[in-house]
Amino acid sequence: xxxxxxxxxxxxxxxxxxxxxxxxxxxxxxxxxxxxxxxxxxxxxxxxxxxxxxxxxxxxxxxxxxxxxxxxxxxxxxxxxxxxxxxxxxxxxxxxxx
Amino acid sequence: xxxxxxxxxxxxxxxxxxxxxxxxxxxxxxxxxxxxxxxxxxxxxxxxxxxxxxxxxxxxxxxxxxxxxxxxxxxxxxxxxxxxxxxxxxxxxxxxxxxxxxxxxx
Numbered sequence: 001x002x003x004x005x006x007x008x009x010x011x012x013x014x015x016x017x018x019x020x021x022x023x024x025x026x027x028x029x030x031x032x033x034x035x036x037x038x039x040x041x042x043x044x045x046x047x048x049x050x051x052x053x054x055x056x057x058x059x060x061x062x063x064x065x066x067x068x069x070x071x072x073x074x075x076x077x078x079x080x081x082x083x084x085x086x087x088x089x090x091x092x093x094x095x096x097x098x
Numbered sequence: 099x100x101x102x103x104x105x106x107x108x109x110x111x112x113x114x115x116x117x118x119x120x121x122x123x124x125x126x127x128x129x130x131x132x133x134x135x136x137x138x139x140x141x142x143x144x145x146x147x148x149x150x151x152x153x154x155x156x157x158x159x160x161x162x163x164x165x166x167x168x169x170x171x172x173x174x175x176x177x178x179x180x181x182x183x184x185x186x187x188x189x190x191x192x193x194x195x196x197x198x199x200x201x202x203x204x
Contacts (some may be wrong), residue, residue: 007110012102014114025147027129032131032140038203040137040196047188048131051152051181056198058166059117059156062162064155065103070159070173077177081184085191092195
């Protein structure tokens with residue numbers, strides 16, 4: 001086994017393990033979103049869930065070596081912020097756009 | 099296993115280290131989100147994932163693509179900057195909304 005093959009295997013294993021860890025993190029966030037006792041817990045869970053989904057897309061990008069996933073991650077980061085602030089504003093005022 | 103990009107050894111090991119570290123820290127933050135007792139404690143936990151976790155995975159991605167394309171790839175900084183700027187804003191708005199709710203709903 002040549003060194004390049006060995007380090008490629010290490011990288012593949014590390015990426016697979018990182019994706020498993022991120023899936024577990026997403027499961028924690030989804031549990032908090034579904035079972036959170038109050039509305040603010042659900043919003044916090046949703047916020048964490050989209051950040052984890054963004055990180056998952058970045059690891060997919062490293063794994064396939066294509067930069068397409070980066071743009072999807074950027075869009076998720078932008079839209080997730082807007083969604084969370086809109087939900088928090090709704091919690092604060094009872095309507096999103098006054 | 100075959101679709102991982104062909105990187106030199108040092109780049110592959112550095113990428114693996116950063117990505118694995120970032121994912122582990124994100125998982126620790128989400129376990130905190132799951133296990134902590136009150137909302138005001140829980141609101142601190144996921145920031146581990148949005149700062150150190152995002153930073154680690156983005157640095158790994160920057161190393162990987164910089165070596166693959168043999169030029170500095172810096173557009174990951176966009177995501178890092180945006181997430182770093184927006185996370186405190188989000189959490190301040192959320193906590194302020196919670197503080198203004200009636201005590202039975204906090």
